[in-house]
Amino acid sequence: MRARELDEIDIEILRMLQRDGSMTYKEIAYSLKKSMSLIADRIRLLKMNGFIKATVALVDINKVKSLFVAFPHVQLNNHGEDTLNQFQNEMMQYEEVMECYHLTGHFDFMLKIVMPDMNSYNTFLRENIGRLPYVGSIQSFLMLSESKHSTAYKL
Amino acid sequence: MRARELDEIDIEILRMLQRDGSMTYKEIAYSLKKSMSLIADRIRLLKMNGFIKATVALVDINKVKSLFVAFPHVQLNNHGEDTLNQFQNEMMQYEEVMECYHLTGHFDFMLKIVMPDMNSYNTFLRENIGRLPYVGSIQSFLMLSESKHSTAYKL
DNA sequence: ACTGAAAGGCAGCCGTT
DNA sequence: AACGGCTGCCTTTCAGT
Numbered sequence: 001m002r003a004r005e006l007d008e009i010d011i012e013i014l015r016m017l018q019r020d021g022s023m024t025y026k027e028i029a030y031s032l033k034k035s036m037s038l039i040a041d042r043i044r045l046l047k048m049n050g051f052i053k054a055t056v057a058l059v060d061i062n063k064v065k066s067l068f069v070a071f072p073h074v075q076l077n078n079h080g081e082d083t084l085n086q087f088q089n090e091m092m093q094y095e096e097v098m099e100c101y102h103l104t105g106h107f108d109f110m111l112k113i114v115m116p117d118m119n120s121y122n123t124f125l126r127e128n129i130g131r132l133p134y135v136g137s138i139q140s141f142l143m144l145s146e147s148k149h150s151t152a153y154k155l
Numbered sequence: 156m157r158a159r160e161l162d163e164i165d166i167e168i169l170r171m172l173q174r175d176g177s178m179t180y181k182e183i184a185y186s187l188k189k190s191m192s193l194i195a196d197r198i199r200l201l202k203m204n205g206f207i208k209a210t211v212a213l214v215d216i217n218k219v220k221s222l223f224v225a226f227p228h229v230q231l232n233n234h235g236e237d238t239l240n241q242f243q244n245e246m247m248q249y250e251e252v253m254e255c256y257h258l259t260g261h262f263d264f265m266l267k268i269v270m271p272d273m274n275s276y277n278t279f280l281r282e283n284i285g286r287l288p289y290v291g292s293i294q295s296f297l298m299l300s301e302s303k304h305s306t307a308y309k310l
Numbered sequence: 311a312c313t314g315a316a317a318g319g320c321a322g323c324c325g326t327t
Numbered sequence: 328a329a330c331g332g333c334t335g336c337c338t339t340t341c342a343g344t
Contacts, residue, residue: 006219014219017212021176024320035330040321053213057172060208061308064161064169071256071265073296088302100303101226103296110226110296114308141228141258141265147243148255151306153216153269179337190313195339 006051009034011155013042014051018152021055058151068117069143072125073107077136084108090132096124107139118142161206164189166310168197169206173307176210213306216269223272224298227280228262232291239263245287251279262294273297 006014012032016023025043029036046052061067076083084102091100091111099112111129115121129135161169167187171178180198184191201207216222231238239257246255246266254267266284270276284290 011219014212014214018214019211021210021212026320037331038329049218050215051218053215055176055210055212056174056306057169057176057210058208058306059169059173059308059310060205063204063206064166064308064310067308069256071258092303095305095307095309097303098305098308099301101301102299103226104299105296107296141260141262144257144259146254146256148247148252150250150253151211151213152250153214153219153222153253154250155214155219181337193312
């Protein structure tokens, strides 16, 4: 399963599926003026080689339940490779930690944490992040609203 | 097209489709021990009423091209309703601005901006954000790596 | 509100160039 | 590497409870 080079057809397919993952092979084939089986082949390879990680439904969570979202900025007091990996692995396991970024500059990591309310957020932060021995300081930015959250990269 | 109340079946469907948007009605029906046509009905309504915003393919962008990602934290010098909306609308139009959050505290907005490299990021920031008359200061945090980016909310 | 059956269309596979 | 045909399964619809 080596990494292939993508040609313009692959890129076009990725562009389309990033916007609408439920497009049929037939629709894509028609739009690119190629055969259906070529498109099916390409998509199979794109998935097999990990270019397409998953196809998911995006839920409008605000219609389902009310949420509390925060962006804790975390400073570690140890910057060894092992510690960085350990922190990231720790964060992986929590469904509430939806995003985790390693940053340059004053903070080491920024997280996006989604919880039912501010109380549960504080508890979560204290018990699951603050207690980690290699975590120094945490500064939380609280979200008032999200006006954009795109999953489609410019290709 | 009123908003419906979701029952446990709807929630279970959302849970599944958030994880794998290409699950078939048949698979979901089997897993919930309901008929296929009931599941098809529910999903049609969930989409029609906007609970499911879209179904998209998630692309492993690092395999496709190298990127530069930054999180500018933006302070406005005017906090009127109109200004806030204007800023958000401005951000909506840029494909490179993938996320836009309104925050409490020291900064008003945080963006996630994805560009080809640091130079184009600086240009973009200066020409498209810094030039806005109501933008005060901007502090950029640069991303080294992304270890988690989930799109599935805990339901 | 939920089920089951029937019809059409699509995906997946294979043979051909 | 790309195409077209075939088969089986899935989606979609509709009548029924």
